Amino acid sequence: MPLDKDRPRFYIVSYKAGASRPANFTKGRIIMQNEFSRTQLLLGESAMKHLAGRCVAVFGIGGVGSFTAEALARSGVGRLILVDDDTVCLTNLNRQIIALHSTIGRPKVEVMRERILDINPRCEVVAMQQFYSADTAGEFDLSQCDYIVDAIDTVSAKLALVEHANRIGVPIISSMGAGNKLDPTRLEVADIYDTSICPLARVMRRELRKRGVSALKVVYSREEARKPLSDGAESCNSGAVCPPGTARNGAARRQVPGSVSFVPSVAGLIITSQVIRDMAGPYIPNNP
Numbered sequence: 386m387p388l389d390k391d392r393p394r395f396y397i398v399s400y401k402a403g404a405s406r407p408a409n410f411t412k413g414r415i416i417m418q419n420e421f422s423r424t425q426l427l428l429g430e431s432a433m434k435h436l437a438g439r440c441v442a443v444f445g446i447g448g449v450g451s452f453t454a455e456a457l458a459r460s461g462v463g464r465l466i467l468v469d470d471d472t473v474c475l476t477n478l479n480r481q482i483i484a485l486h487s488t489i490g491r492p493k494v495e496v497m498r499e500r501i502l503d504i505n506p507r508c509e510v511v512a513m514q515q516f517y518s519a520d521t522a523g524e525f526d527l528s529q530c531d532y533i534v535d536a537i538d539t540v541s542a543k544l545a546l547v548e549h550a551n552r553i554g555v556p557i558i559s560s561m562g563a564g565n566k567l568d569p570t571r572l573e574v575a576d577i578y579d580t581s582i583c584p585l586a587r588v589m590r591r592e593l594r595k596r597g598v599s600a601l602k603v604v605y606s607r608e609e610a611r612k613p614l615s616d617g618a619e620s621c622n623s624g625a626v627c628p629p630g631t632a633r634n635g636a637a638r639r640q641v642p643g644s645v646s647f648v649p650s651v652a653g654l655i656i657t658s659q660v661i662r663d664m665a666g667p668y669i670p671n672n673p
Contacts, residue, residue, distance in 0.1 A: 390670040420505055421461045427588050428661075432668035433461050439531045439664050440464035444517055444546055446493040448644060449560045450478040450536030452653030454658075455482055459503040464509040465501060466530065470592075472518040480646045487490050519545040528553050532660050535559040536653070540585070544592050547601055556663060558656055561586045561605035564642030569651035571608035574659055577601040582609060606648070613643040 439462050443454045447467040468573035471493050483496040483636045494512035501510050515521060517537065522545055527533060533550045535557060537543050543559060550557035555652060560578070562585035577593060580586035583605045593601060662669075 395401075395529070414544075420459075420599075423638060424459075424461060427669075428665060429670050432665040435665050435668045436461045436661065437463040437607050440466065440529055441532045441534060441660060442468065442525075442527055442530045443534045443536060444468045444535035444542075445538065445560075446481075446483065446497050447536060447538065447657070448649030449563055450483075450534065451482040451493070452495060452650045453536060453656045454505070455500060455662065456495050456654055456657035458504050458508055460657065461505070462508070462661075462665040466511045466513065467497050468513045468515060468525070469493045470514055472636055480644050480649050482650070499605050510521055510620075515634065516542075517546060518542050522549050527555055530555050531664055534656055534660065535556040536656070540588055540592070543589065544596065547593065547598060548596060551598060556602075558602045558604065558659055559589070560652055560656060561589070561603050562610065562642075563606065563649040564586045564644050565610040565613060566606050566608045566648045567611065567645060568606075568608045569648045571606045572604060572648075572652055572655055574609060574655060578601050580605050582607050587655040596599065602659065604659075606652075611643065613640070 428436075440460050441457055441464070443450050443457070443465065446454060446467055452470070454465060455463060472640040473481070473484050473488045473491050473493055473496060475489055478486070481493075482491055483500065488496045492512070494513045494540075498510045500662055501508055513525075515524065517525065518539075518541065527549060533546065533555050535543055535546050537546065547557060547559060561580070561583045577586060577590055577600070580590065580603060586605045588604065589601070589603075591666050
């Protein structure tokens with residue numbers, strides 16, 4: 386087909402971050418490829434610029450939080466704060482994106498930081514190997530954040546973080562229970578007071594109501610929790626495999642929940658979808 390001389394022609398050019406643009410291409414007739422070119426095709430340039438200037442804190446870099454943190458990085462968020470005091474354990478390999486045989490024993494936040502910088506070297510990543518609680522809340526300056534993700538597995542810490550976010554007026558989304566579940570299609574986004582079935586959500590509803598918290602966006606599952614099967618051989622209570630020196634490990638739990646790769650990961654990606662759309666929504670062109 387002959388070219389229409391009056392029709393603008395667009396060229397795809399790949400370049401590394403910081404590289405100069407070819408001088409022979411004029412503005413408006415070039416699409417400069419980078420890590421987020423495909424995302425920009427959906428969100429638009431204004432939304433991508435907005436995300437590059439946002440800061441999100443992810444508390445808990447486990448089965449849910451590790452997928453959330455990576456997806457936020459792959460979405461172009463410019464600053465990420467990662468909080469988790471734990472190290473990678475052998476039993477994390479079935480569901481956590483940072484867990485490999487080569488990373489066992491290493492701090493989760495450091496492994497996550499390395500992955501993010503390998504995805505987007507321009508992302509500013511703050512790795513905090515600390516345990517968040519009501520007692521340590523004062524050590525965290527979250528006023529700089531545009532969004533907070535709660536992927537913590539401790540009820541008291543979740544409650545403290547939600548209250549903290551409400552005090553400083555920063556949006557927060559919280560993950561409910563993803564353990565002992567097999568069906569990721571049962572995951573939903575809702576306000577905490579509209580949830581049902583999930584045992585963790587039930588506890589959170591009760592405790593948040595006591596604290597006067599009127600709303601909380603959560604990701605939860607309507608699937609009935611399954612009872613873990615255990616003959617003792619694979620239980621952390623009978624044979625903990627956490628690295629030496631781990632402050633908190635599975636052996637301290639009354640019952641270790643069962644888990645799979647395809648439920649917490651989906652919960653983490655749903656959380657990312659909510660965070661990105663909440664932050665960049667006004668900048669995304671209407672395109673039904």
